[in-house]
Amino acid sequence: MTVASYLFVAACLFGIGLYGLLQRRSLVAMLIALELMLAAVSINVVALTTLAGRDGSLGQVVALILVGVAASEAAIALSLFVAIHRARHNIDVEQLSELTG
Amino acid sequence: MSGPVLAAVLAQAAPLAACLTILIGLRARPRAAAGLATLSLVVALGATAYLVVVVAVPNVHWVAQTTWLPVADGPALAFGVFFDPLAATMSFVVAFITLAVMVYSLGYMAGDPGFARYFGFLALFAWAMLGLVLASNLLQVLVFWELVGLASFLLIGFWFEQSAPAAAARKAFLMTRAGDVGFLLGVLLLIRALGNATIPDVIAAAGPAGIFSPRFTATVAILLLMGVIGKSAQGPLFTWLPDAMEGPTPVSALLHSATMVAAGVFLVARLHGFFAAAPEVMRGLLWLALVTALATATMAMVAEDIKRVLAYSTISQLGYMLMALAAGSVTAGFFHLTTHAGFKALLFLASGIFIHHAHSNEMRVIATKQPRSQRAGVIGLVSGSLALAGVIPFSGYFSKEAVLATLGHNAGTAALALAYLGAGLTAYYTFRMVWLTIPVGAVGAEGAVVTAHHEPSGGDRAMAASVLVLSALTLVLGYLGGWLAARLGHEGVEHGPFAFGAGPLVALALVAAGIALAWVEFGRRGAARAGFAERVPALRDFFGDNWYLDRLYGATLVRWGTALSRAARWHDHTVLDGASDGVASGTVWGGRILARVQGGYVQAYVAVAISLIAALGVWLVRRGGLP
Numbered sequence: 001m002t003v004a005s006y007l008f009v010a011a012c013l014f015g016i017g018l019y020g021l022l023q024r025r026s027l028v029a030m031l032i033a034l035e036l037m038l039a040a041v042s043i044n045v046v047a048l049t050t051l052a053g054r055d056g057s058l059g060q061v062v063a064l065i066l067v068g069v070a071a072s073e074a075a076i077a078l079s080l081f082v083a084i085h086r087a088r089h090n091i092d093v094e095q096l097s098e099l100t101g
Numbered sequence: 102m103s104g105p106v107l108a109a110v111l112a113q114a115a116p117l118a119a120c121l122t123i124l125i126g127l128r129a130r131p132r133a134a135a136g137l138a139t140l141s142l143v144v145a146l147g148a149t150a151y152l153v154v155v156v157a158v159p160n161v162h163w164v165a166q167t168t169w170l171p172v173a174d175g176p177a178l179a180f181g182v183f184f185d186p187l188a189a190t191m192s193f194v195v196a197f198i199t200l201a202v203m204v205y206s207l208g209y210m211a212g213d214p215g216f217a218r219y220f221g222f223l224a225l226f227a228w229a230m231l232g233l234v235l236a237s238n239l240l241q242v243l244v245f246w247e248l249v250g251l252a253s254f255l256l257i258g259f260w261f262e263q264s265a266p267a268a269a270a271r272k273a274f275l276m277t278r279a280g281d282v283g284f285l286l287g288v289l290l291l292i293r294a295l296g297n298a299t300i301p302d303v304i305a306a307a308g309p310a311g312i313f314s315p316r317f318t319a320t321v322a323i324l325l326l327m328g329v330i331g332k333s334a335q336g337p338l339f340t341w342l343p344d345a346m347e348g349p350t351p352v353s354a355l356l357h358s359a360t361m362v363a364a365g366v367f368l369v370a371r372l373h374g375f376f377a378a379a380p381e382v383m384r385g386l387l388w389l390a391l392v393t394a395l396a397t398a399t400m401a402m403v404a405e406d407i408k409r410v411l412a413y414s415t416i417s418q419l420g421y422m423l424m425a426l427a428a429g430s431v432t433a434g435f436f437h438l439t440t441h442a443g444f445k446a447l448l449f450l451a452s453g454i455f456i457h458h459a460h461s462n463e464m465r466v467i468a469t470k471q472p473r474s475q476r477a478g479v480i481g482l483v484s485g486s487l488a489l490a491g492v493i494p495f496s497g498y499f500s501k502e503a504v505l506a507t508l509g510h511n512a513g514t515a516a517l518a519l520a521y522l523g524a525g526l527t528a529y530y531t532f533r534m535v536w537l538t539i540p541v542g543a544v545g546a547e548g549a550v551v552t553a554h555h556e557p558s559g560g561d562r563a564m565a566a567s568v569l570v571l572s573a574l575t576l577v578l579g580y581l582g583g584w585l586a587a588r589l590g591h592e593g594v595e596h597g598p599f600a601f602g603a604g605p606l607v608a609l610a611l612v613a614a615g616i617a618l619a620w621v622e623f624g625r626r627g628a629a630r631a632g633f634a635e636r637v638p639a640l641r642d643f644f645g646d647n648w649y650l651d652r653l654y655g656a657t658l659v660r661w662g663t664a665l666s667r668a669a670r671w672h673d674h675t676v677l678d679g680a681s682d683g684v685a686s687g688t689v690w691g692g693r694i695l696a697r698v699q700g701g702y703v704q705a706y707v708a709v710a711i712s713l714i715a716a717l718g719v720w721l722v723r724r725g726g727l728p
Contacts, residue, residue, distance in 0.1 A: 018711065022704050030704075097701030 006047035014040035027081050027091040035070060042066045105155050106165050109182040109235050112148035112192060115141040116228035123221035134217035138224045139203050145231060146196040153193050157186035160588045164301060166237045178292070183237035183300050186588035187435060191234045191367055194439055198359035198446050199227040205450050205567035206351045208560025209457060219259060223355070226252035230360040234367065239288045239298035242371075246284065246328070246364060250277050253361045257348040266347035276341040280331020287324030290317075304374035315378070322379040325372070326386060333365030333419045336389045339397065340647050340654070342416055346408040350456055353408060354449030357415040358442040366422045366438050373431045387427035387512060391519055394420030396648055398526040402533065402634045403644040406462045407452045410534045414489060415445055417527065424520065425504040428511040432582070432589040433503035439585075440496035440578045444488035447571035451481025454564055455538060464537040465630075472539045477565035479539060481572050486535045488575040490528040491612050499579035502605050509604055524608050528615030533632060536623035540630075 013036050020033025042063040049059025085091050119141035127134040155161075166181020182188075203223055210219055229248035236242045258270025291298045294317065295306055305311055307318045329335070334342040342362065346353055356362065369376060369386075376383055394417045401413035418441050426434035455478050456462055459470040473479060488497035501524060508517045622632050634640045643649065721727060 022708055093703050096703065 003047050003051060006043060010040040010043040010047070012040075013037070013043070025092050025094055027084070027093060028078075030093065031074065031077050031081075035074065038066065038070050103165075105152060105184055106182060108148040108151045108155075109165075109184070112145045112152070112196065113228055113231050113235065115144040115148070116224040116231065120221050120224035120228060123217055123224065127221075128217050131216035131220075134220045135203075135207055138220035139200070139207075141224055142196060142200040142203055142227060145227065146193070146200055149189070149193040149196045149231075152184070152189040156184045157189040157588060160186055162186075162301075164237050164299065166299065169238075172296075178240060178297055179238055179299060180241045181237040182235045186585075187370060187431070188234050190439070190585070191435075192231055194442050195227065195230045195234060195359045198442055199223065199230075199355060201446060201567045201571060202351045202355045202450070205354075205453070205564050206349075208558070208562070208564040209351050209453055210349060211560045215259065219256075219349070222252060222255045222259070223352075226256065226355060226360055230364065233364055237299055239291060239300060239303065242300075242368065243284060243288050246332070246368075247281065249361055249364055250274065250281070250332070253345070253352075253356055256352040256356070257345045259348055259352065263347075269341075269344040269347040273341040273345050276338050277331040280327045280329070280338055283324040283327025284329075287321045287328070290321050290324065300371060304372065307375045307378040311378075313378070318375070319379040319382050322376050322382045325368070326376075326382065329365035329368055329423075330389070331365075332368075333362050333423065334416050335365075335393045335420060335423065337650070339393060339416050340651050343400075343404075343409050343412045343647065346406065346412055346462070350408065350449055350453035353412070354446045354453070357412070357449060358446035362415060362419055363438055363442060366419060366426070366434065369423060369426045370431050370435050370438070373426060376426075377429065383427045383429075387424050387516060390420040390423035390427065391516055391523075393417070394424070394523050395519060395526070398523055398530060399634065399644045400647060401530040402526065402632060403641050405464060407455070407464045407467065407534060407538055408449070408462050410464075410530060411445070411448055411452065414527065414531065415441075417523065418445070418489070421501065421504050421520070421523070424512070424516075425507045428507045430503070430507040430511075430590065432586045433500070433507045435589060436503050436582050436585050437500035439581060440488065440500040440575075443571060443574045443578050444485045444495075444497055447481050447568065447575065448485035448489065450564070450568050450571065451478045451485060452538075454478035454481070454568065457564075464534065467538050468540045477568045481568035482535060482538065484572040484575050486531045490531040490616065491524055491608065492528075492616075493609065494576065494579060496575045496577070496579035498609075499582050502608065503582055505604055505608055521607060521611055525611035525615040528612040529619050529632075532616045532619035533623050536619060536628075537630065541624055541626060 017033045017036030017038075017040060020036065021030050024030050024033060045066070046056065046059040046063050049062070050056040081091050084096070088095070116138075119138045122137060123134040127137065162183075162185040164181060164183050166179040168177045169180040170178040172178065203220070206219065206223070210216055213219065226249070229245050229252050233242055233245035233249060236245060254270050254274040257273050258266050260266045261270070288298055291303055294313065295302060307313045313321075331338045342357075345356060348356070376386075397413040397416040397420070401410045401417065404410045404413060418437070422434045422437045422441070425437060454475050455467045455470075455472055458475060459467040459472070461467060461470075484495065488495035491498045491501040505517070505520055505524070508520050512520075618633075620628075622628055623630055634644055646652065
């Protein structure tokens with residue numbers, strides 16, 4: 001398998017994630033889409049470091065750190081969603097538009 | 102501090118302290134305010150009397166001053182007191198007249214809602230004038246000069262809720278300020294040339310051995326005289342003084358005698374050595390004062406308001422004082438200032454008694470309200486008028502003689518003849534006023550309102566007391582001439598008070614003629630009660646309208662000033678305001694348009710952010726990587 005095929009998979013994941021992020025109205029669904037985009041980035045990092053490095057271990061380390069970051073980010077985001085749900089009884093982004101100019 | 106310095110400080114500090122205390126803390130307690138102000142003037146009177154005893158009587162001169170503003174490269178500006186007989190005598194006159202006016206005001210202003218404020222302003226006036234008189238430095242003089250202007254502005258406009266007094270106060274302030282610009286420039290020139298403006302140094306520098314060139318002296322003299330002309334209501338700038346009658350009558354008494362208008366004359370006397378070094382300027386001043394004196398005498402001949410008659414007579418007499426000073430005699434000018442302060446204060450206070458009871462300033466109205474029942478007023482008005490007209494042995498006779506004698510020595514025949522003519526006119530308009538106000542026979546049955554008899558109150562007694570004291574002074578002050586001459590210089594007063602040469606006899610004859618004409622036209626039973634000038638409508642309008650000077654100013658200066666102000670307002674409203682308003686509304690509109698972008702939809706923001714990042718990425722790839 002060449003690097004290009006990894007990058008192709010990552011691009012597909014990123015595109016699906018982007019579509020989900022822009023299309024879904026639920027905050028939870030948007031978070032899931034965001035996680036897909038983050039996974040695409042991780043795959044890119046691992047695949048591209050095999051081109052630049054001697055054994056690609058640096059990319060794997062970065063990917064592991066990204067998994068940790070994604071986990072903590074998901075924890076914070078979910079707790080925010082819970083707080084929003086408690087206050088407003090829904091998590092539809094279309095209705096979260098008080099910060100309009 | 103030595104005794105005289107302490108007295109000078111006390112004379113200024115007492116009225117200032119009274120003024121501040123009243124205006125800050127005693128506005129709601131009129132009796133306490135009046136008591137405090139009067140007490141402060143008693144203190145000032147005592148202090149200035151001490152100054153007269155230790156400075157004027159032994160005839161000593163010295164300057165006590167201390168550093169005010171140290172200047173890095175040059176002599177420091179100083180402030181202090183210039184002790185000499187002139188300042189000591191003048192300060193005593195100021196304190197005395199102010200005290201008399203205050204005592205009088207206890208009755209005249211009783212019940213006025215601004216009673217406390219009034220006494221605060223009077224104390225301010227006294228402080229400013231005493232500070233001006235005792236100052237050792239011209240910069241200090243300038244400060245107090247402006248304070249005197251401020252105090253008279255406040256007092257002329259005392260009844261500021263009415264439009265006429267407010268307008269009169271504004272006119273007085275603006276017209277005197279017009280002259281003060283010259284004063285300020287003159288003082289600045291002196292400080293630049295000399296490093297300071299201490300009065301004896303200025304006089305010495307203008308003298309024959311001094312550092313000033315004659316041209317410089319003449320320039321500065323003209324500039325300083327501009328201030329004098331504004332303050333002492335001379336020449337083209339006199340029209341504020343008749344309007345200043347809108348203030349309370351005791352204020353007019355103060356303003357016309359010992360303060361405000363006297364400040365200008367006093368300054369010329371104070372700097373006489375300096376002005377004497379510019380003889381051409383002095384000749385110009387002489388003629389300006391002479392024309393003013395005659396012109397305002399004609400205006401007094403047709404005025405119907407008793408206070409306006411007195412106002413014009415003040416301007417006329419100030420002209421005489423300045424003539425004497427311009428002709429070289431400090432003694433004659435200052436002597437006339439002193440006697441005039443006494444009898445003019447008296448005339449205003451006496452007329453105030455009539456005004457108080459008749460509730461009108463019009464002489465013909467007062468005449469119908471039983472003026473004879475006001476005994477003190479009658480005594481005051483008659484003795485003051487005798488002094489003003491220059492009838493022997495009242496004070497005005499002696500000082501006017503000194504002025505005329507000075508003119509006879511130094512001013513040439515034409516000026517002297519015109520000055521004599523003015524003396525005759527003075528007698529005429531003065532007794533026109535007396536007989537119009539206090540008619541000999543009964544006047545106009547239609548107006549003979551019988552006023553209810555009322556017991557004299559304490560206020561009436563205070564008013565009468567002031568008037569009677571000043572009336573007595575008109576018989577005394579005339580003998581001051583020799584005493585002043587021994588201290589200020591003998592020009593014009595070399596004879597004793599009762600020396601009858603040709604001059605005094607001519608003057609007395611002219612005065613008698615003036616009084617006789619007034620008797621024929623106004624005094625005797627069945628008189629027409631209309632003067633020769635009043636019967637010619639053209640003359641009456643011309644004289645009664647300030648020789649159309651106010652109309653001239655209205656048609657020229659005021660109109661140009663108004664046009665300039667309109668242009669400035671247009672520029673301000675349209676250009677300056679327009680620019681800042683345009684920036685503000687542009688910002689608002691820009692904000693409104695850009696606010697549409699902030700829709701509040703998270704996904705829209707995400708779309709924009711990602712598009713921009715994608716665009717940036719494409720751009721970076723096409724230019725071949727990061728810089």
